[in-house]
Structures are given as C-alpha cells and as structure tokens.
Amino acid sequence: MIQARFPIVARDELAPGTVLLRLRAPALARAARAGQFVHVRCGDSHDPLLRRPISLHRVGVAGADRGGLQPDEVALLLQVVGRGSAWLAQRRLGDELDVLGPLGRGFRPEPKAGHLLLVGGGLGVAPLVMLADEAVRAGLAVTLAMGTRTAAGVFPARLLPEEVEYAVATEDGSLGQKGLVTDLLPALLPWSDQVFACGPWPMLRALRRLLQLTPAKRAQVSLEERMGCGVGVCYGCVVETRHGRRRVCHDGPVFNLDDVVL
Amino acid sequence: MILPPNLSVELAPNHKQGLPLRNPVLTASGTFGYGTEYAALADCQRLGAIICKGTTLEPREGNPQPRLHETAAGLLNSIGLQNIGVRAVVAEKARIWAGWQVPVLVNIAGETVDEFARLAETLDGVPGVAGVEVNISCPNVDAGYVAFGARPETAAAVTRAVVQATDLPVMVKLSPNAPDVVEVARAVEAAGAHSLSLINTILGMAIDLRRRRPVFARATAGLSGPAVKPIALRLVYEVAQAVRVPVVGIGGIATTEDALEFLMAGATAVQVGTASFANPRAAADVVDGLAAFLLREGLQDIHDIIGVALPGRVPEGGLT
Numbered sequence: 001m002i003q004a005r006f007p008i009v010a011r012d013e014l015a016p017g018t019v020l021l022r023l024r025a026p027a028l029a030r031a032a033r034a035g036q037f038v039h040v041r042c043g044d045s046h047d048p049l050l051r052r053p054i055s056l057h058r059v060g061v062a063g064a065d066r067g068g069l070q071p072d073e074v075a076l077l078l079q080v081v082g083r084g085s086a087w088l089a090q091r092r093l094g095d096e097l098d099v100l101g102p103l104g105r106g107f108r109p110e111p112k113a114g115h116l117l118l119v120g121g122g123l124g125v126a127p128l129v130m131l132a133d134e135a136v137r138a139g140l141a142v143t144l145a146m147g148t149r150t151a152a153g154v155f156p157a158r159l160l161p162e163e164v165e166y167a168v169a170t171e172d173g174s175l176g177q178k179g180l181v182t183d184l185l186p187a188l189l190p191w192s193d194q195v196f197a198c199g200p201w202p203m204l205r206a207l208r209r210l211l212q213l214t215p216a217k218r219a220q221v222s223l224e225e226r227m228g229c230g231v232g233v234c235y236g237c238v239v240e241t242r243h244g245r246r247r248v249c250h251d252g253p254v255f256n257l258d259d260v261v262l
Numbered sequence: 263m264i265l266p267p268n269l270s271v272e273l274a275p276n277h278k279q280g281l282p283l284r285n286p287v288l289t290a291s292g293t294f295g296y297g298t299e300y301a302a303l304a305d306c307q308r309l310g311a312i313i314c315k316g317t318t319l320e321p322r323e324g325n326p327q328p329r330l331h332e333t334a335a336g337l338l339n340s341i342g343l344q345n346i347g348v349r350a351v352v353a354e355k356a357r358i359w360a361g362w363q364v365p366v367l368v369n370i371a372g373e374t375v376d377e378f379a380r381l382a383e384t385l386d387g388v389p390g391v392a393g394v395e396v397n398i399s400c401p402n403v404d405a406g407y408v409a410f411g412a413r414p415e416t417a418a419a420v421t422r423a424v425v426q427a428t429d430l431p432v433m434v435k436l437s438p439n440a441p442d443v444v445e446v447a448r449a450v451e452a453a454g455a456h457s458l459s460l461i462n463t464i465l466g467m468a469i470d471l472r473r474r475r476p477v478f479a480r481a482t483a484g485l486s487g488p489a490v491k492p493i494a495l496r497l498v499y500e501v502a503q504a505v506r507v508p509v510v511g512i513g514g515i516a517t518t519e520d521a522l523e524f525l526m527a528g529a530t531a532v533q534v535g536t537a538s539f540a541n542p543r544a545a546a547d548v549v550d551g552l553a554a555f556l557l558r559e560g561l562q563d564i565h566d567i568i569g570v571a572l573p574g575r576v577p578e579g580g581l582t
Contacts, residue, residue: 001302003542041540046335046488046516050539100303100542226330228337229539233295233315235344236330245323245344250299 001103001231002027005096009073015152017080018123019089020057021097026072028101029059034131035106035196035222035254038076039230041098042084052084053227053249055127055198056102066133067159077126103230104253107131107196107220115141117192119207121181121199122148125155127222131196136161143167143188147181147203150174182206195219197257205262219257223248267556268563269549271310271530273508274393274431274456281393281431281456283310283365283531286564287521287549290512290535291316291369291395291435292341294545296355297362304543310531311365314355316397318371319381321347331468331477336489337536338466340478343371348384356390365392367433375410375423382427393430396420396455399437399462411437411462414449421453433510436460438490438497447501459510459533460501461494486536488514495527502528503572516544518551525552525564526571 010022028038039051057077060069069075080086091097107127109116116135118128125146135142143165148154151174157166167184168176177184182203189195189210197207197219204221211217225248228234232250239248240261246252269285288311294300297312306312324344331338346354351368359366368385372378378396385391398411398420410416417434425432434450436443438461447458463484468477477483494513502509508531511524516537524532534545541547552564561567569575 003303046540048332049335049337049487049536050330050332226328228330228339229293229299231295231299231542233293233299234330234339234539235315235324235341236339238324238327238329238344240326 001101002031003098003100004028005098006074007096008091008093011091011093014077014156017089018153019078019080021076021078021088021091022069023074023076023097023099024072025074025099028074028099029072032056032059032074032102033106034134035127036102036104037127037253038099038101039103039227040076040088040100042087048084048087050084050228051100051230052088053103053224053230054078054088055222056130057126058130058133061133061137064133064137065161077123077129079123100230104249105251107222107254109135109140110194110218113140113193115143115191115193117185117188117195118142118144119181119185119195119197119199119203120144120146120155121203122153124197124199124203124222127198128196129155129160132164133161136163141165143192145169145181145184145188147171147184147199180206182210185210189214189217192217196221198222201262204257204260208257208262211257220254221257221260222253223255223260224253265562267553267561269552269556271508271564273433273510273531276507277431277456279431281365285310285549285552286525286531287545287552288313288510288531288533289538289545290533291397293535293538296351296358297364297366298355298358300538300542304546306546307363308549309364309545310549311367311392313367313369313395313533314351315345316343316369316371317345317348317351317381318343319348319377321345321350326479328477331483333466333468333485334489336485336487338468338478338483338485339463340480340483348381352384352388356388359390362390366390367393367395369395369397369435370424371397372420375419378420379423379427382424382430382432386428386430391430393433394424394428395433395435395459396424397435397462399435399439411446412440414442414445417446418449418453421450421455425454431456433457433459435462436501437462438464438493443497444500444504447505451505451507455507457508457510457530458501458505459512461490461497461513464490464493486514488516490514491520495523498524498529499527499572502569515548516541518548518555521548521552522555522567525568528569528572530568
C-alpha cells in the first residue's frame with residue numbers, strides 16, 4: 001500500500017460523464033492486481049471529506065497493447081455520480097491526484113480455468129478490463145459480456161485486446177443485442193470455466209439465478225459500497241455474507257458470489 | 263546548540279506507573295483500527311499512543327447499511343461497534359503491540375457496569391496493553407452504552423468499576439450529548455479516572471430526499487470531522503477548567519493548527535480521528551508540526567503552550 005501524488009498524463013471522455021484518466025504511477029503499476037482499487041482524494045480541502053474508491057481499470061505493461069497505455073501508467077475509468085467523481089472528472093492534464101492503494105483483494109482465477117467469462121453492467125466493466133488484460137497475457141481465453149442502457153455507455157471495442165471475444169447488450173437495442181447483459185449469458189456460460197462479474201445488484205441476482213442451473217460454475221463478484229477509510233479500520237463498507245458482515249475494502253471488493261447475501 | 267523541543271506529556275499523573283507519552287498526539291478509537299492496518303504507510307511508532315477500535319466482551323456484528331453519510335466537512339457514522347471482541351484483541355492484537363514502542367490503549371464498551379469491569383479485568387496485566395479508554399459515549403447502539411455517559415452518577419459508577427478492576431491507567435471518553443458535560447467530567451474525575459478524553463461524536467442525522475425517510479435505520483448517527491471542531495474545542499476549554507486530571511482533546515483535528523488550538527484550550531494531548539481516513543499520515547504530520555511550531559516560537563517544551571488560552575493565564579510569546 002502506498003500513498004502518493006501521481007500526475008494525469010492523459011484524459012479521454014469516452015461518453016458524457018464517463019472519463020478515462022491515465023496516471024503516471026510506476027509504484028502503483030508494479031503493485032496493482034486486477035480487481036483491486038485505489039482510494040482517491042477529491043480536493044485539497046476538508047470538503048468533500050472522504051476519499052473515493054475507484055477500481056483499477058488498467059495497468060500499462062511493456063510489449064502489451066492495453067488501449068495505448070504506456071508502461072508505468074495506471075488507468076482509472078470513472079463516471080460522474082456525485083461531488084467527488086465530478087471533481088475528479090474536471091481534472092486536467094498535469095494535475096496530480098492523491099492516491100492511496102492498491103487496496104483490497106482482487107480477482108482470483110482458478111489455476112485450472114482456461115476460459116474466463118467476464119460480465120459487466122455499466123461502469124462495472126472497469127475492473128474487468130484489467131482482468132481481461134492479465135488473462136490474455138497468461139494465455140487464457142476471455143469472453144467479455146457487457147450491458148448498458150444505450151450505445152453511448154458501451155466500452156469501446158477498439159480499446160480491448162483483440163483476443164477478447166466481446167458481446168454487448170443495450171437496453172434500447174442501439175448496439176448489440178437488445179436487452180440486459182444477463183440475456184447474453186445462457187449462450188456464453190457453457191463455454192466458460194469461471195465467471196467474474198461487476199455491476200448493479202439486480203444484475204448480480206440474475207447472474208446467481210442463471211448459475212443455479214449450472215451449480216459447478218464458480219463466480220466471483222466485485223462489490224461496491226460507500227467507504228470511509230478504504231483499509232479496513234472504520235467498518236463503514238460492510239456487506240452481508242454467509243460468514244457475517246464483511247468489509248468490501250479489506251475482505252473484498254471481490255467476493256465469491258455464493259458467499260454474498262444478495 | 264538548539265535542543266529539539268520536548269513534546270513528552272504524562273497522561274496519568276495520579277497513577278502509580280503513570281502513562282508517559284513521547285508526544286501528545288494519539289489516534290482516536292475507530293479511526294486507526296488496531297494500528298496494524300496503517301503500519302505500512304504511516305510510521306505509527308512515532309505517535310504518542312494509539313487507541314484501538316471500540317472493544318466489547320463478545321464480538322459484535324454492528325449495524326446494517328447504511329453506516330456512513332458524508333456531510334459538509336463532516337461524516338455521520340452508524341457503525342454500531344462492530345469489533346472482534348476482547349478475547350481476540352488479547353490473543354491476536356496485544357501480542358503484536360507488545361513488540362511496539364508506541365503505547366496502545368484499548369477502547370472498551372460495555373452494556374452494563376459489570377461488563378465494563380470484566381473488560382478491564384481481562385485486559386489487566388496483558389503485555390502490549392498500556393491502558394484503557396472507557397467508551398461511555400457511543401451513540402450508535404442500544405442498551406447501556408450511551409446512557410452511561412449522559413449522567414454524572416452512571417458515568418461515575420462505570421469509572422469506579424473499571425478503576426477497581428484493573429491496575430492500568432484509565433482514560434474516560436466523554437459524550438458531547440450529555441446535558442451537562444462538565445458535571446459528568448467532575449463526577450468521572452472524582453470516581454478515579456486518570457484522564458478524560460472528549461468528545462465522542464455528536465448526535466446528528468440526515469434525510470434521504472428520495473425515500474423521504476432518515477438516511478440511517480436508527481434515524482440518528484454520530485457526527486465527526488472538521489465540522490464538529492468548534493464545539494469540541496469549547497467543551498475541552500470548559501472541562502479543562504473544571505478538572506485537575508489531564509484532558510485529551512478530540513473532534514475534527516486534522517492539522518497542526520487544530521491540535522495547537524486544543525492544547526492552548528487546556529488539552530494535555532489530542533486525538534486525530536476522522537482526518538486519518540483522508541490522510542493516513544495526519545497524526546504523524548501533527549507530531550512533526552508541533553515540534554516545528556515550538557522551534558519557530560523559541561519554546562522548549564510543549565507544556566509552554568498547554569492551557570495558555572485558559573482564563574487567568576498570561577500567554578507567553580503570544581501577541582497581545
């Protein structure tokens with residue numbers, strides 16, 4: 001875990017209110033694992049008071065194409081939902097962000113899994129792209145299923161490693177299949193060895209219902225909750241699990257889907 | 263030759279071993295875990311002391327979500343004392359603390375006077391435990407917890423039971439939600455507390471406009487952060503004039519300047535709380551800042567500023 005200020009070296013507005021920031025952050029890039037997050041300060045004053053947790057979206061690696069990311073760079077994908085994210089989205093090139101991380105327990109692919117199915121709802125795609133990067137580099141087959149309301153929210157296919165099979169659903173049918181991301185899954189699940197998901201609670205519930213039909217299929221989900229400290233001391237971000245209330249920041253954010261009380 | 267200024271303070275002058283700290287900066291309960299979580303980041307051995315997460319006899323699950331709500335320069339929390347329980351603290355955490363330079367105080371919370379006594383008894387003589395902070399002021403749970411801090415008689419009863427149950431130094435953490443905080447402070451001192459810390463969080467609330475209901479299931483929650491600092495400072499100033507035991511100031515302290523205000527208002531030491539969430543090094547920064555302030559002002563000892571703003575004291579070195 002480190003706390004440091006890292007400069008913004010690229011800023012790209014993928015859609016209105018959705019911003020991709022690239023930081024030059026060598027120490028963070030070396031330590032980061034897919035599924036972990038950073039806790040970012042949103043201002044220099046006491047208001048807003050708390051840092052905001054942001055998924056690690058991507059890390060640059062020499063010799064691998066990761067959407068144009070240079071080695072030592074870390075990408076964060078964020079959406080404006082409140083004061084903190086609005087402040088972050090307004091940062092410009094050269095501004096520095098005060099970052100604490102990498103934090104939490106990331107995705108844990110099973111050694112024998114050869115084909116990973118990643119399921120993203122809306123901005124939930126952010127941490128899955130880093131998992132896709134790492135899995136492709138490890139020689140695994142990766143399918144990414146993504147769902148959003150409209151085409152504007154779909155993660156651009158051009159930014160994904162070309163080895164990734166990409167399936168898209170939009171609620172209005174403006175891109176890909178019309179419907180929810182979980183509508184794509186019956187066709188994709190049989191081929192996958194392990195499922196990784198991030199998205200809203202209704203999506204996770206639907207995913208669990210689908211997986212109950214194929215009990216051998218294991219799934220890990222990345223959860224979100226309001227956070228205070230980000231390191232496990234304040235107990236602000238707990239979720240209900242079969243083993244009691246667990247901290248998203250410290251025991252997660254990635255949990256076994258079976259363990260989560262949805 | 264300029265000697266580094268002396269920052270050391272004594273937080274239990276009436277206790278046989280005392281509670282000497284190398285500097286007057288502590289971390290507040292519930293905001294620094296067990297000291298281990300931030301170890302990689304902030305050099306916690308440089309702090310005056312660490313106060314661990316509020317600890318009960320049995321492990322507690324705490325309250326359901328929502329637990330946190332950010333307000334203007336403040337934070338409402340309703341955690342509900344989720345913690346691993348005193349046996350795990352003794353078995354897993356105290357062993358680590360025993361190898362540390364920095365003293366660790368265990369914050370204890372009970373539902374009855376007897377529970378407080380049993381907690382103190384359990385921690386008595388445990389290597390790695392330097393003292394207890396008695397939490398008679400958590401606003402986020404039912405039963406006895408907050409009621410003890412509301413009245414002088416009950417606060418004194420808890421204090422007496424704890425002091426009798428342990429040879430450790432006893433700090434009692436006061437609630438700002440008591441009708442008369444100064445009366446509670448006097449009663450707790452008379453019951454044998456070696457020091458007082460204040461304030462715990464102030465009861466507040468927020469409304470969810472969409473649901474048209476309070477944000478929190480219990481409706482109220484505890485407010486902390488810079489928003490509460492002026493209130494905390496006023497209470498420390500009043501209590502410091504009413505008691506002779508050391509007073510430890512808590513409430514919205516994020517910077518050296520905040521800490522200096524509390525020290526000048528009569529606090530012998532301060533606790534950094536919510537500020538650690540945004541800046542895990544906040545407490546360590548205050549240690550450095552206090553030393554730098556004394557050097558700059560040509561003062562040799564932190565006691566040269568403790569209480570200088572109290573009525574009847576003639577400020578040394580200050581502008582008149």
